Amino acid sequence: MKGMKKKFRPLQLTPPQILVLGFAAIIMIGAFLLTLPFASASGMATPFIDALFTATSATCVTGLVVVDTGSHYTIFGQLVIIVLIQVGGLGFMTMATLFAFMLKKRISLKERLILQEALNQSSMEGIVRLIRKVIRYALTIEGVAAVLFAIRWSADMAPGKALYFGVWHAVSFFNNAGFDLFGGHTGVKFVSLTGYVDDPIVNIVAMMLIILGGLGFIVISDLLDLKRTRRLTLHSKVVLTTTSLLIVIGAIVFFLFEYSNPLTLQPLSGWGKFWGSMFQSVTPRTAGANTIDIAAMRQASQFFMIILMFIGASPGSTGGGIKTTTFTILIGAMIAMIRGKEDIVFFRNRLAKDRIFKAITLSMIALFLVIFVAMVLSTTEDHHFLMILFEVTSAFGTVGLTMGLTTQLTIVGKIMIIFMMFVGRLGPITLAYALGPKKEKELFRYPEGKITIG
Template identity: 75%
Template structure:
């Protein structure tokens, strides 16, 4: 009897979902080995799965302290997961293809297009080359400065190791750190709140990782392109600058007299801390002050920043700065009675506007639904739960202290949120939904009252 199997054709979004899931499962298996645990006893598979998901999705939420709970082997597994997750497994696969001088097929180009969130395949391989080159160069520069600075505090060998490890973590907006044995478990960069070198380099890595590789490429080619930036780059740079500036001012004003956060710092420390806490919700995950000690108004404001997130084609998550800008543009256009959204003298197409609205609504429903579910299973204040869920969706990694107290169900839900946030709601929807066919007819237009 002859058995025939129908060939399964996977779409690019489905390949991305399966690829990331496979990396997470492989990472979970490695982190659950005794050799990865500092105690010599294997980490529970759920905690290993949570850590691997957080690393691959470049989030930074942790149920066990990275610096004290993992051996050198475990820490290397985590940083490799961060690198692969930040750049994307297809980008890493393309790197090996380049090394072996293998031709990139049409199907692989389609998956790369989906992974980099590009509108077409034109120049996609050239972009991937630049992504790899820029990433390694920026990480190397950050690692060098970090290594020199931390060598004074930790010794040369440990300083170099910490420098390389944290440069990769921060550029990929992961937020993982190894300072548990140095400054206490889950302390992040709180010991360096007023250190200008650590603040400037960390924020520089986080911002560059969150801008997106298309924008970095555009900036480096600025002179060659007759000092012209694309509309995408202008929107990303403008939105990023405004959000950081507004965020820093709001945090500075709200926390200025709070003895648990900025109140005890010098003027210089207050400015650095306000800036850092404005940058880090853009999916970075590191912090220099105690977030649980912040006033509720500041915590809610940071939730908004985490929901917006970084920019398309970057190592960050969230609904993205371009989506937020499009929604603000739509609101302004409607208030002014204009039909078109115009940004930098360019009109946005209706498909861009509908995609921005769809993406935002899916993300909003997802965050609200998971927050409501967890509010019934986790015995903590709702604001703390909403903060955690938004942090997971935006692949941020900031927490008010809930992560270590999560139930097993809570860990699974937060892990799924990190997965959804890294891939993006639209990619997941396309991967899980049925293939759509073009409609052969249109219904007559109707009118309803709005507002």
């Protein structure tokens, strides 16, 4: 009957929903590949929960692992992980756009909207041009770092292996993933870069990769265009200033707290202490590699590291956390309130109210999530609370540092950390938009009321 027929409407997904489903699909494909027997060095299938944990950690560029990457996985398994890291770090829409460029396919309006959401941009203007720059910058930076790593590590291993290690770790560190293969090379599991704590080449190259990956492609583009434009955007000024201050302050704090610690900095030379302090200040900004034993650090250092991990990297980057700009807005709001000012002003620019509300909302959601999951894990995991809080914050900030809890997690613990890594990579607000109802315009406003504060 003609009147009874219903018009078929294809499922209409919003850009946040497409991002959530896209990342989930990539994770599931990666988990399936990692469960295959020939992905494991033992020739036996990896348990699905462990493969899912690893695939989520790689796609969400975190670095938390329940099995040692270098010794547990074959070359095939390692290649699956590094592809997941590259796709997850640059974003699956960026990679899809790369293939579209190669096939000379036109980027549709819907795809531009998704790219805008993925790169956390305020408008679609110049989004395709930015994607071209992202791909070019990423491949150039990773290529140069891979060569430098390969030259350095050729002194410790065969040239072919050094080149493989160079490319693999350049991709891992630039995408702030923190995965490493040195467990298979040294025979010591979960060793990370502890064997290179005082090596200037490894430290400098790794830190530059982490910093460049964490600054965000908008800032890198801004810096490279500086000679032509002769000015930086407000976003770039805030990111560069905040990042520099956090790195310097972090290095000083770690140097002071760990200087006399016999298990971390004390046995090292003066330069060793300097590199150790610097690297541990840079790596909590969502990188995950470490050159000293995190579990051996003093509690004050570990708690300070939790704060750095919660702040994280910058918008539009390969890192997680609440982001440096959010943290700066919160500090700016506090200072403005104390000084009795109505506006938050950075570099002679006043911030819009919606930016401030978004920063507060993001921070509160993130804080509630971390607290809730830490409380749940404190009942399922038999470990002290600081270790649990460290693990949860590391997962949310997509950092990958651990005090040793990851390999001892229960099934419930692994599921909760997988959830936190997923939320941390996509961002709490993106996930909320994807799961929540569509935004509707308010038809009226209620009268203003007053509440006493403080």
